Amino acid sequence: MFAYTIKRLLQSLVTLAVLATAVFLMMRLMPEEGYFGEGFDRLDQVQIEAALTQMGLRDPLPTQLCRYLSNLLRGDLGRSIVFRPQVPISEIIAPKIPYSVYFGLASIAISLIIGLPMGVMMARFKGRTPDLLGSGYVVLVKAVAPAVCYIFLQLYLSSWLRIPMLFNVRRPLSWILPVLCMSLGNVANYAMWMRRYMVDELNRDYIRFARAKGMSNSKIMTRHVLRNAFVPMAQLLPTSILLTISGSIYVESLFSIPGMGGLLVNAIQRQDNTLVQALVLIFSCVGILGLFLGDVFMAMVDPRIKLDKRSGAR
Amino acid sequence: MEKILSAEDVVVKFTLRGETLTAIRGVSLDLHRGESLAIVGESGSGKSVFTKTFMGMLDPNGWVDSGRILYKGHDLARYKTERQWLGIRGREIAMVFQDPMTSLNPLKTVGHQILETVELHRSVRRAEARRLSMDILRDVGISDPEKRYNQYPHEFSGGMRQRVVIAVAIACNPNVLICDEPTTALDVTIQAQILQLLHSLQEKYGLTIVYITHDLGVVANVADRVAVMYAGDVIECGLCEEIFYNPQHPYTWALLSSLPQLGVKGEPLFAIRGTPPNLHSEIKGDAFAPRNPYALEIDFIRRPPCFQVSPTHRARTWLLDPRAPRVTPPAPIARSRKLWMEKKMEKMKEQDRDAR
Structure with a gap:
C-alpha cells in the first residue's frame, strides 16, 4: 500500500511537470499583446521589442522554461499584467478561493446527499418507476447543454421564488440559485455512477451465491453490493469533488460570483497571459490531485490492488 | 429409503x-x-x-x-x-456454483465470508462463530487455516477457492x-x-x-x-x-x-x-x-x-x-450390457452356492 502510494505520487509529479511545460509552451503561442496593458496600440515595434526583452521573453526558450519552472517551485506564479498590473498573482487569487470553496462544498454536500441515495434507489428498483424517473432526470441534465439549464433556472426560478438573480455577499438567499445550478450535474453524475456500479455488482455470481446461502436481499444490498460499488466510486469522487470546489467557470461568471472560475473567464477575455497561465495550471493541479487521491482511496477499499505488482491495472 | x-x-x-x-x-x-x-x-x-x-x-x-x-x-x-x-x-438446501473464481466476494476475506454465513444460520457468539469457521476451513482441506482465514479470495488458487466455496455452503449446515x-x-x-x-x-x-x-x-x-x-x-x-x-x-x-x-x-x-x-x-x-x-x-x-x-x-x-x-x-451398449448380465449371473450363482 505504501509503495503503491509513493509510486502513484511520483507518477503524478511527472504528469505535473509535463503539464506545466505544456501550459508554458501554449502560452508562448498566444498573441504578445497579452503582455501589455492598455496603450498597446500606441507603442511602436522598437518599444515592444524592448519591453519584451526586458521581461525576459526574448531569451532562448529553454532559459525561459527553466526560469518559469524554478519560479513555480518557489511558489511564484508571476505577476498579473492587464487585470491588476504588477500585482502578484497569488495575491489576486487568494481572496477568490473562499468563495469557490464555500460554493463548491455546499454543492458537493447537496449532490452527495441527493445523488448517492438516488442512485441506490434506482439500482434497487431497476426497471421500475424510481429508476425510470431517475434516468429521465439524468438524461435531461446530461443532454441539455448546461448553459441552457442554468439560464432557465436563473430566469424562471428567480422570478417565481422571488430570490435574487445575481450573487450578493450580504443576501444569503442569493446563494440558492448558484448552488442549485452547480449541483444539477453532480447529482446526475453521482446517481448515474452509483446505479451503474451497483447494477454491475448485482449481476455478479457472488451475489447469486450469497442469495443461495440464505442471505436476505436487504442484507445483500448493504453488506455486499453497496460496499463493492464504492470501489469505483472511491476513484471517481475525489476528482469530481475537487473540481467542483475549485470553482465552476460558467456558474460563477453567470451569477457574478467573485470566485476562481469567474476569474479565469475574465482573464481570458482581457488577455492577461500570465494570469491565464497560472489559473490553468492550478485547475490542472487540482485535477491531477483528484486522480491521485482517487487511486489511493481505491487502493484502500480494494485489497486486490495492494498486492498487484502491475498496480492500477484494474 | x-x-x-x-x-x-x-x-x-x-x-x-x-x-x-x-x-x-x-x-x-x-x-x-x-x-x-x-x-x-x-x-x-x-x-x-x-x-x-x-x-x-x-x-x-x-x-x-x-x-x-x-x-x-x-x-x-x-x-x-x-x-x-x-x-x-x-x-x-445449499448450493455450490460452477465457477469458484467469481462465487466469492473479492473484497471480503475468506474467513469473513464463512463467518458471515455461520452467523446467518446459527445463533452463536462471535468467538464461537469464528472457531466454527476455522474448523470448517480445516474440514475442507485448507492447511494453515489461521493464516488463510484472513486472506482474500484473489490469494487463493482455483481449486482452493472451490474449497472455500464449499466451506461457505457447509457453513450453512x-x-x-x-x-x-x-x-x-x-x-x-x-x-x-x-x-x-x-x-x-x-x-x-x-x-x-x-x-x-x-x-x-x-x-x-x-x-x-x-x-x-x-x-x-x-x-x-x-x-x-x-x-x-x-x-x-x-x-x-x-x-x-x-x-x-x-x-x-x-x-x-x-x-x-x-x-x-x-x-x-x-x-x-x-x-x-x-x-x-x-x-x-x-x-x-x-x-x-x-x-x-x-x-x-x-x-x-x-x-x-x-x-x-x-x-x-448400438454395439458398445450391447457389449457392456452383456458383460453386466454375465457378472450378475455369476453373482447369483455364487449366492446360490453360499446359500447351499
Whole structure:
C-alpha cells in the first residue's frame, strides 16, 4: 500500500511537470499583446521589442522554461499584467478561493446527499418507476447543454421564488440559485455512477451465491453490493469533488460570483497571459490531485490492488 | 429409503420476449436421505433450472407452473415470499456454483465470508462463530487455516477457492447440497480432489448431494443414482450401474456411445446427430424422436409413459412397451450390457452356492 502510494505520487509529479511545460509552451503561442496593458496600440515595434526583452521573453526558450519552472517551485506564479498590473498573482487569487470553496462544498454536500441515495434507489428498483424517473432526470441534465439549464433556472426560478438573480455577499438567499445550478450535474453524475456500479455488482455470481446461502436481499444490498460499488466510486469522487470546489467557470461568471472560475473567464477575455497561465495550471493541479487521491482511496477499499505488482491495472 | 425431497410433475415456464416457453416438462424425481444423485444432460436440458426450483432461485422471468416439490411436508412450489425461502436457502438446501473464481466476494476475506454465513444460520457468539469457521476451513482441506482465514479470495488458487466455496455452503449446515457443475471450471487433477472432498464431507456432515453435470466421468465416480435429462424431462433414472450397464432409453445409449472410452479404436467418434428441440414450440411425442434412429411411429405422436425396468430403474421410451419391436442397441451398449448380465449371473450363482 505504501509503495503503491509513493509510486502513484511520483507518477503524478511527472504528469505535473509535463503539464506545466505544456501550459508554458501554449502560452508562448498566444498573441504578445497579452503582455501589455492598455496603450498597446500606441507603442511602436522598437518599444515592444524592448519591453519584451526586458521581461525576459526574448531569451532562448529553454532559459525561459527553466526560469518559469524554478519560479513555480518557489511558489511564484508571476505577476498579473492587464487585470491588476504588477500585482502578484497569488495575491489576486487568494481572496477568490473562499468563495469557490464555500460554493463548491455546499454543492458537493447537496449532490452527495441527493445523488448517492438516488442512485441506490434506482439500482434497487431497476426497471421500475424510481429508476425510470431517475434516468429521465439524468438524461435531461446530461443532454441539455448546461448553459441552457442554468439560464432557465436563473430566469424562471428567480422570478417565481422571488430570490435574487445575481450573487450578493450580504443576501444569503442569493446563494440558492448558484448552488442549485452547480449541483444539477453532480447529482446526475453521482446517481448515474452509483446505479451503474451497483447494477454491475448485482449481476455478479457472488451475489447469486450469497442469495443461495440464505442471505436476505436487504442484507445483500448493504453488506455486499453497496460496499463493492464504492470501489469505483472511491476513484471517481475525489476528482469530481475537487473540481467542483475549485470553482465552476460558467456558474460563477453567470451569477457574478467573485470566485476562481469567474476569474479565469475574465482573464481570458482581457488577455492577461500570465494570469491565464497560472489559473490553468492550478485547475490542472487540482485535477491531477483528484486522480491521485482517487487511486489511493481505491487502493484502500480494494485489497486486490495492494498486492498487484502491475498496480492500477484494474 | 427415506425420501428427503420429492418433486412431482414439476413444470417450469419462462417468458422471454413476450413468448412463453416450457423449460421443465413435468419432472418427477425423488431424493433419498444421504445419497448422491447425479443429474446429467446436455446444455439447456434444464438440469440447473430444475434444481433452482428447490431454492426459489429461478430468474425473475421464470416460475413453477404446476407440480409439487415436497420437502419436510412443505410444498416448495407454493413458496412465494422471500421470507419463506429464507427458511430453506442455505439452512436446508445449499448450493455450490460452477465457477469458484467469481462465487466469492473479492473484497471480503475468506474467513469473513464463512463467518458471515455461520452467523446467518446459527445463533452463536462471535468467538464461537469464528472457531466454527476455522474448523470448517480445516474440514475442507485448507492447511494453515489461521493464516488463510484472513486472506482474500484473489490469494487463493482455483481449486482452493472451490474449497472455500464449499466451506461457505457447509457453513450453512444444510441437509441437501446441490453442486452445479462443481468441477467444470477446474483442472483435471484438481477435479478428483474436489470430488473426494465432497465425498468425505458427505459422510462427516450427513449430506444428501445432488450433482449437476454433463461429465459422465464425474457421474461414474460419485453418484449412487443417476437421472438423465433431455429437453426438460427426466428420460431415464436408475442406480449408477443400471444407467451405465443396462441403459434403456435411446438417448442414454447415444450419450454413452459418445464416450471416447467406449468407442472402437480407429473408428470415428460417435456423435448424436441433429440439435435439441426448440423450447418455443410445443414438443409432440418423445422429444428425442427426431434425432433417434430407433424412433417408432408412435414416438412422433404420443409422449411415452415411464416404464419401470427394476424397482430402482425407470425410463420414458416406447421401446419398453410390450408391443414394441425388439431392437438391438448400438454395439458398445450391447457389449457392456452383456458383460453386466454375465457378472450378475455369476453373482447369483455364487449366492446360490453360499446359500447351499
